[in-house]
Amino acid sequence: MTIGQPFTVIEVPVVDVLGGIGPYTAVVNDPPWSAVAGRVRPPVRVVTAGNMEQAHLDRVVDAEDRTTEVVVGLGGGTALDTAKYLAWRTGKRLVQIPTITSVDAGFTDAVGIRVDGKVRYVGNVVPETVALDLPLIRSAPARLNQAGIGDILSCHTGLFDWRLAVDAGDGVPWREDLAALGETLLVQLEQAVPDICAVSDDGVRFMADAYRRIGAACAEAGHSRFEEGSEHFWAYNHEHRTGAHHVHGELIGLAVVAMSMVQDNRPDWAFGIVAGAGARCNPADLGIDRDDFAQALLTLRNYARAEDLDYSIVDAVDVDQDMVDRAWDLIARLPRVEQ
Numbered sequence: 513m514t515i516g517q518p519f520t521v522i523e524v525p526v527v528d529v530l531g532g533i534g535p536y537t538a539v540v541n542d543p544p545w546s547a548v549a550g551r552v553r554p555p556v557r558v559v560t561a562g563n564m565e566q567a568h569l570d571r572v573v574d575a576e577d578r579t580t581e582v583v584v585g586l587g588g589g590t591a592l593d594t595a596k597y598l599a600w601r602t603g604k605r606l607v608q609i610p611t612i613t614s615v616d617a618g619f620t621d622a623v624g625i626r627v628d629g630k631v632r633y634v635g636n637v638v639p640e641t642v643a644l645d646l647p648l649i650r651s652a653p654a655r656l657n658q659a660g661i662g663d664i665l666s667c668h669t670g671l672f673d674w675r676l677a678v679d680a681g682d683g684v685p686w687r688e689d690l691a692a693l694g695e696t697l698l699v700q701l702e703q704a705v706p707d708i709c710a711v712s713d714d715g716v717r718f719m720a721d722a723y724r725r726i727g728a729a730c731a732e733a734g735h736s737r738f739e740e741g742s743e744h745f746w747a748y749n750h751e752h753r754t755g756a757h758h759v760h761g762e763l764i765g766l767a768v769v770a771m772s773m774v775q776d777n778r779p780d781w782a783f784g785i786v787a788g789a790g791a792r793c794n795p796a797d798l799g800i801d802r803d804d805f806a807q808a809l810l811t812l813r814n815y816a817r818a819e820d821l822d823y824s825i826v827d828a829v830d831v832d833q834d835m836v837d838r839a840w841d842l843i844a845r846l847p848r849v850e851q
């Protein structure tokens with residue numbers, strides 16, 4: 513099932529992409545840039561991404577080289593998002609080269625930045641090409657690719673929350689096609705678990721394709737309710753409370769398992785997906801202790817209301833200590849993963 517207009521994704525070596533696009537500005541993460549730079553046609557300008565605050569990004573725009581025609585994002589979320597902002601502000605062509613599959617930034621048209629620490633979407637830009645260099649992606653640490661399950665598995669808890677909201681007469685109306693897309697992605701995710709764990713070519717292809725379908729559907733719908741609910745809200749609250757930064761998909765994987773327990777929504781199934789994929793979601797591996805977890809869950813209703821987030825399970829039920837304990841006991845049993 514496809515909803516909206518997914519971006520064109522081509523499998524091509526990074527050397528070939530950068531060899532034929534004209535003078536370009538490379539917006540990169542390093543790794544992998546140092547390992548790539550020596551074997552590609554050199555860029556006119558290199559921007560190392562990381563800081564997503566608007567003031568910083570505006571300085572990147574002001575210093576842009578006038579002779580380049582193309583902005584290339586190469587790396588993970590910050591490189592792809594910074595490249596989007598630079599291309600959007602300058603009107604230059606955009607080529608995206610995701611080097612890990614743990615983020616959807618390369619497959620969505622929304623330009624996301626941070627203003628005073630909070631994510632804001634300021635515009636839209638469509639890349640002329642999204643290039644998948646499979647050997648390059650597979651050379652990244654396995655866990656950064658395995659983390660890609662998070663934003664697909666979140667359909668499990670997101671759809672449940674959306675249904676609750678609709679039944680409560682709150683928020684955007686139910687759409688059967690979006691719900692069916694979420695359900696389909698979950699079935700396909702379960703089938704792809706061995707490939708994702710092995711970081712095989714097919715595992716990388718599955719995640720890239722899932723993200724492009726999710727990105728297109730969110731763009732067409734104007735919201736992301738089928739794949740974003742209380743699991744994301746818990747993660748936002750946790751990061752807000754602690755100031756911690758995590759690999760997004762790892763934090764979301766943990767949060768899906770926890771919130772599926774609060775929802776009484778097949779928590780063992782969600783646990784099995786995370787464990788089977790080899791994803792690093794045990795709270796001890798992420799430096800999250802029992803109190804961190806509990807506080808972000810017990811304060812979640814108030815946080816969601818203060819931030820005007822969508823209706824979810826924490827609005828429908830009163831989260832009590834027993835729920836916190838059961839959710840914690842489950843996530844604490846997730847497999848430990850060596851760095």
Ligand SMILES: [Zn+2]
Nearest residue numbers: 663744760764
């Ligand atoms: Zn997400």
